[in-house]
Each structure stands twice: as structure tokens, then as C-alpha cells.
Amino acid sequence: MDVLSAMNIYVRVVDLKSFSLAAEEMGISSSSVSKQISHLEQHIGARLLQRTTRRLSVTEVGAAYYEKCQKIISQVEEAENLVSQLQGQPRGVLRIYCNMTFGQMQLAKAIPAFMEAYPDIQVDVTLDDRAPDLVRDGFDLAIRIADPQLPDSSLIAREISKVPMFICATPEYLEANGTPECAEDLKKHNCLVFVHASNANQWSLEREGRRCTVQVDGDVKANNSLVVRETVLANRGIANLAYFVIARFVESGDLVRVFPQYEPEKLSIFAVYPDRKYISPKVSAFIEFFQAWLEQNLQQQWPQD
Known part of the structure; x- marks a missing residue:
């Protein structure tokens, strides 16, 4: 069993409170998710989740294990990001959360040009006017207008335009x-x-x-x-x-x-992202690109008094 992979599946199941949603997000079957969780429980010798036909809940041990898994996955990502930084090539899936209308009318126009400039990056966009929990929901960054909405000190908000x-x-x-x-x-x-x-x-x-x-x-x-x-x-x-x-x-x-x-x-338009020691090259690349794109395509359209 790949323990790290099973940990990642477990974290997404807890975040989404659903085996089927985690399976859909990760592109695997629900039965595979269930097997991975069962193997993980056997591996550590403790019940992590209580499952019924109507409800999924985390045990006391499962809650503590979930926090440790989050930290381990984050540390692995930081290690990979460091290698990627040293290699200088942004790559991977970039998960972006953005205000609804701004996303439809501005971000949607910028993404094709960004992907052309960075062909090794795949973009996953969610549009919603409610503030997300970036860490819990697995987003790399959020684009927020006016209020960066920082629920805790683990996030950084960088103003990129007005x-x-x-x-x-x-x-x-x-x-x-x-x-x-x-x-x-x-x-x-x-x-x-x-x-x-x-x-x-x-x-x-x-x-x-x-x-x-x-x-x-x-x-x-x-x-x-x-x-x-x-x-x-x-x-x-x-x-x-x-x-x-x-x-x-x-x-x-x-x-x-x-x-x-x-x-x-x-x-103000803010780019909001988790405060990690090594910012992911894909996140850094997008922020720099989008800031320049907004300066060229949004600010120059303002009416002149």
C-alpha cells in the first residue's frame, strides 16, 4: 500500500465528507476509495471513520490523524515545490477560486493566454462569491475583490490590481x-x-x-x-x-x-494563497502573469475624466 497516497485520499474524504465526491474529484472509483481507507485503518490499527448509509463521521483518532496527514502532505508538496523551483519549470494542476462575476468576465479571458504561456500547467477553476477555506478545500490560490478575507494567519494576501x-x-x-x-x-x-x-x-x-x-x-x-x-x-x-x-x-x-x-x-483585487515557506512555481507564475494581464486589459479600459 502507498501510505502517502492513502493519506491523501483520506484527507479529501474528510474534507468533502463523502467517499463518492472524493472519488469523483480524484478520478477513481468509490470502491477504490473505500479500499484505501480500509487498508489505511488496518495499517495504523485504528478506526478513522464511522460510516453509515446516511452519515460519515470522523472518530477522535481519525481527527487527530487527519491533522497529521494534512501536515505531511503539505510538507511533501513543499519539498516538490522546492525541486520544481530549482528546476525553474512551473507545472501541475493549479486550483483557483474566484469571485463569480469577475471570474466570468475577466479571469476567463486571461486563462487561455496563461495556459499558452505555461503549457505544463492545467487549470481547475471554481467561481463563487463566498470566501473559501483554501487549505481545507485544496485550492492553490483565490482571487478576491476588496476584502482578502483572511480567516487565519496561514494565508497571504497580495494586492495585484484595483x-x-x-x-x-x-x-x-x-x-x-x-x-x-x-x-x-x-x-x-x-x-x-x-x-x-x-x-x-x-x-x-x-x-x-x-x-x-x-x-x-x-x-x-x-x-x-x-x-x-x-x-x-x-x-x-x-x-x-x-x-x-x-x-x-x-x-x-x-x-x-x-x-x-x-x-x-x-x-482592491487580491491574490490570496497559503503562507508556505516555498511558494509553488505555478502559483507564482500565475500571480505575475495575471497582474500584468490586468494592467494591460483591465486598468487601461477605465474611463478618463
């Missing part, structure tokens, strides 16, 4: 409801909120070094910024959205900036 946020509406909405002149005027309007934004219902305006923040409210709140954008386009209210979400509609005149005389609020 995103301007623009308060916008349709000309039709403003004609029917009036155009706000200052931040306080927003309280009189139907403000549509993207709930996962760090500035969800606290919108800020800045001019000549003076900032004003106002709490807004409206009849639509959504966990996806594209839902908010479509509601704005339907003349339902005012929204505060990242420029890459609304750029083509601003350019076409379907949306207008409500406060063009004010500085846009800028949110």
Missing part, C-alpha cells in the same frame, strides 16, 4: 426620478445592492480629498452583480458597480455615471 466602482443609472430613470447632486440625495432613490461587495450598502463619494459615505437601501438585493446590472438597465434604480461590469453599457449610453465629477471608489 477596480473602480461607479454609481450609475439609466438616463430614463434619472429623467423620471431626478439626478442626485450629493451623497445624501441617494437616500431618496431606489439603490440596488450587490450584497457580497464590501461596500454593499455603504457608498462613498470623494472630491478634492473630502469623502462622504452614505447608507443606501432599495427594493432589490442580490448576491450576483449581473442581477443588479440588469435591474438597473430596466430603469428600476441606481447601482454602484465595478466598471468592468458596466463598461459597454456606459460606452453605448444605456447607463450613465451619476456623479461624474467625483473620484470613483476603488476596490
